[in-house]
Amino acid sequence: MKKIIVLVLTISFFSCQKEKNFNEIICNVENQEGLELVFSINGEDFENRQIQKIKNGKVIFKSFKHTTEVGYIESSYNLDKHNNQRRFVKLLPENNTMNLNFTITKDSTEIDSAVFAPIYSFRNVEYKNNGINKEYVNYSDKKQSFLKGIIYSNSKKDSLNQYVFPEIKRKLLNLYEEKIKESQNEMLQIEILSNMLNGWAFESNGDITEEEKTKINLFFNQIKISPDNNSFYKLQEKFNEISKIDRDKIEFSEFILEDINNQKQRLSKLIENNKFTVLYFWTAACGPCRSFNEKLNSKNKILNDNGIEIIHISVDIQRKDWKRASEEDSIFWTNLYAGKNLELHKKYNIRWWPTKIVFNKKKELIDFEFNNPEDLLKLLKC
Numbered sequence: 542m543k544k545i546i547v548l549v550l551t552i553s554f555f556s557c558q559k560e561k562n563f564n565e566i567i568c569n570v571e572n573q574e575g576l577e578l579v580f581s582i583n584g585e586d587f588e589n590r591q592i593q594k595i596k597n598g599k600v601i602f603k604s605f606k607h608t609t610e611v612g613y614i615e616s617s618y619n620l621d622k623h624n625n626q627r628r629f630v631k632l633l634p635e636n637n638t639m640n641l642n643f644t645i646t647k648d649s650t651e652i653d654s655a656v657f658a659p660i661y662s663f664r665n666v667e668y669k670n671n672g673i674n675k676e677y678v679n680y681s682d683k684k685q686s687f688l689k690g691i692i693y694s695n696s697k698k699d700s701l702n703q704y705v706f707p708e709i710k711r712k713l714l715n716l717y718e719e720k721i722k723e724s725q726n727e728m729l730q731i732e733i734l735s736n737m738l739n740g741w742a743f744e745s746n747g748d749i750t751e752e753e754k755t756k757i758n759l760f761f762n763q764i765k766i767s768p769d770n771n772s773f774y775k776l777q778e779k780f781n782e783i784s785k786i787d788r789d790k791i792e793f794s795e796f797i798l799e800d801i802n803n804q805k806q807r808l809s810k811l812i813e814n815n816k817f818t819v820l821y822f823w824t825a826a827c828g829p830c831r832s833f834n835e836k837l838n839s840k841n842k843i844l845n846d847n848g849i850e851i852i853h854i855s856v857d858i859q860r861k862d863w864k865r866a867s868e869e870d871s872i873f874w875t876n877l878y879a880g881k882n883l884e885l886h887k888k889y890n891i892r893w894w895p896t897k898i899v900f901n902k903k904k905e906l907i908d909f910e911f912n913n914p915e916d917l918l919k920l921l922k923c
Contacts, residue, residue, distance in 0.1 A: 566602040574595055576618070604632070610634065615627060628663055630643060632674060633732055680716070737760075791889060799877065811850070820899075821854065823895045829894075837874070852875045
């Protein structure tokens with residue numbers, strides 16, 4: 542009898558100890574009762590994700606204490622149907638129970654040309670704790686005030702590039718510097734760095750001056766990092782890569798990718814017999830990509846007869862999205878899957894969809910823009 546009591550006490554002790562390693566994330570949701578939400582680490586660790594339905598206007602998740610990983614709350618419906626158009630609430634790790642309020646709206650998103658489907662978006666997110674998440678929101682609001690009313694997606698081609706954008710970049714850098722110095726939390730500092738290096742202003746070598754590189758490098762030196770914080774070192778690698786490589790100078794890079802029949806295909810082998818080859822990077826959620834697929838169905842033969850081949854390369858996060866879209870669009874031409882191949886994204890400078898890259902028989906980059914498949918026939922006159 543004594544042994545049993547000791548065993549029970551021991552189990553209870555370790556259960557309590559284990560429980561102390563977690564924080565609760567209490568989400569108060571004003572609407573969408575019964576909707577299924579997902580909590581995952583970095584928005585990627587789906588094997589260990591937590592799934593809860595909104596019940597009585599509330600969802601409670603658990604998060605590890607003392608972690609250096611960012612958490613994401615999103616709709617399981619979106620993950621299943623619209624993996625490339627994810628809407629989420631981002632949570633920087635805190636060592637106390639987190640309380641937040643938000644509403645969820647049912648919007649629509651374009652999944653094909655003029656074809657729309659429902660998607661859930663998070664609105665009016667309010668962090669009740671006075672922690673780093675509230676700090677991050679304040680920083681984000683200030684950053685957005687600099688960008689308000691400015692259309693910057695094509696900044697390199699815009700005449701404002703010479704006058705307006707340098708001033709915005711100067712303000713942004715000053716804001717980053719202020720917040721990194723002000724915050725004592727390494728995760729918040731890293732998130733600000735990540736936000737900076739993945740934003741439009743500093744995402745490639747062509748966008749960063751030598752003076753700006755020097756200043757950004759100082760940001761890295763100011764942060765005191767835990768030895769196990771991989772996020773920081775990944776960012777540092779990204780910055781080093783951006784500083785050294787001119788992403789606008791794309792060269793042919795060899796990759797071996799699987800086709801729709803799970804057969805491995807070598808890119809160099811595929812293009813060696815073509816006069817011109819287009820690497821067409823696309824996703825299932827890209828409306829213009831899907832419209833192009835439809836047009837290519839009737840034009841692919843005439844292109845092939847003239848020595849021009851379009852090779853589709855999917856960068857969908859999930860294979861099932863690629864396979865579904867390929868079947869729906871009746872893709873019968875060369876169709877490969879790259880997924881989240883970061884090396885491929887880097888080599889071919891994939892920042893949006895579709896990304897279209899044209900090579901000649903010698904694997905030389907051809908500067909040629911096109912919207913319709915038949916436009917490629919003009920290459921024969923070059």
